[in-house]
Amino acid sequence: MSILHTVNKSPFERNSLESCLKFATADAAVLLFEDGIYAALTGTSVEAQVTAALGKLKIHVLGPDLKARGFSEDRIIAGINVVDYAGFVDLTTANDTVQAWL
Amino acid sequence: MSEIVKKFMYVNRKAPYGTIYAWEALEVVLVGAAFDQDVSVMFIDDGVYQLTKGQDTKAVGMKNFSPTYRTLGDYEVKKIYVDEASLAARGLTQDDLIEVAWEDMETEEEVDNIVEVIASERVSALMNESDVIFSF
Numbered sequence: 001m002s003i004l005h006t007v008n009k010s011p012f013e014r015n016s017l018e019s020c021l022k023f024a025t026a027d028a029a030v031l032l033f034e035d036g037i038y039a040a041l042t043g044t045s046v047e048a049q050v051t052a053a054l055g056k057l058k059i060h061v062l063g064p065d066l067k068a069r070g071f072s073e074d075r076i077i078a079g080i081n082v083v084d085y086a087g088f089v090d091l092t093t094a095n096d097t098v099q100a101w102l
Numbered sequence: 103m104s105e106i107v108k109k110f111m112y113v114n115r116k117a118p119y120g121t122i123y124a125w126e127a128l129e130v131v132l133v134g135a136a137f138d139q140d141v142s143v144m145f146i147d148d149g150v151y152q153l154t155k156g157q158d159t160k161a162v163g164m165k166n167f168s169p170t171y172r173t174l175g176d177y178e179v180k181k182i183y184v185d186e187a188s189l190a191a192r193g194l195t196q197d198d199l200i201e202v203a204w205e206d207m208e209t210e211e212e213v214d215n216i217v218e219v220i221a222s223e224r225v226s227a228l229m230n231e232s233d234v235i236f237s238f
Contacts, residue, residue, distance in 0.1 A: 008120070010117050010151075012147065012191065013116075013147070034119070034120045035148075038148075038151065038192065041192070041193055042193055043192075043193020043194075044192050047193070063161070064162045067157075067160075067161060067162075068119055068159040068162045068166075069118065069154060070156040070158075070168070071156075
């Protein structure tokens, strides 16, 4: 069973991202959206944690939420894939289940 | 005009859009501005994200309230502070933040940008000096 893990909380405010990365396995996909997008940015105190996770699983970030918060795609960590709303839907259908780390 | 001027501090610790805190805080600051108090607005932790440049919410269907911060100077808010350590932990610098201009209508004194990035010790000191703290 492949799982899409979604994280919509800031990694600086909650442990959602940390738990997600702890439990997500190699075949999983992670989608960062809403305040979760802050984890996709370079130069942060969680960058190393995210980069390490990229070695084993795919990480996506929702473009419209990046833009809303004032960040362009050139500020995100290399290896993270930017998706739009249609891409969000594709991710949910491509995986068997969704685990939302609220 | 009230006779006793108190030091009001609004402390912002939440990112915009994900929750309603940032927008509500801004509304309270604007309402409070009508009472002629000594107002300062502090941004720490995820609150620093409220001031990022270039916010564009068209695609998410929410109101972009970022331009409203730039009007704070017109509401006689002269002190806006950002915790430097909070910025650094998020890979941000003052260059990533909007600028807020301020002008005294009577004396024509002008300040191009009242957003001040300060050390955490100074944040603590300013909190200690405040008569009233509003937390968001």
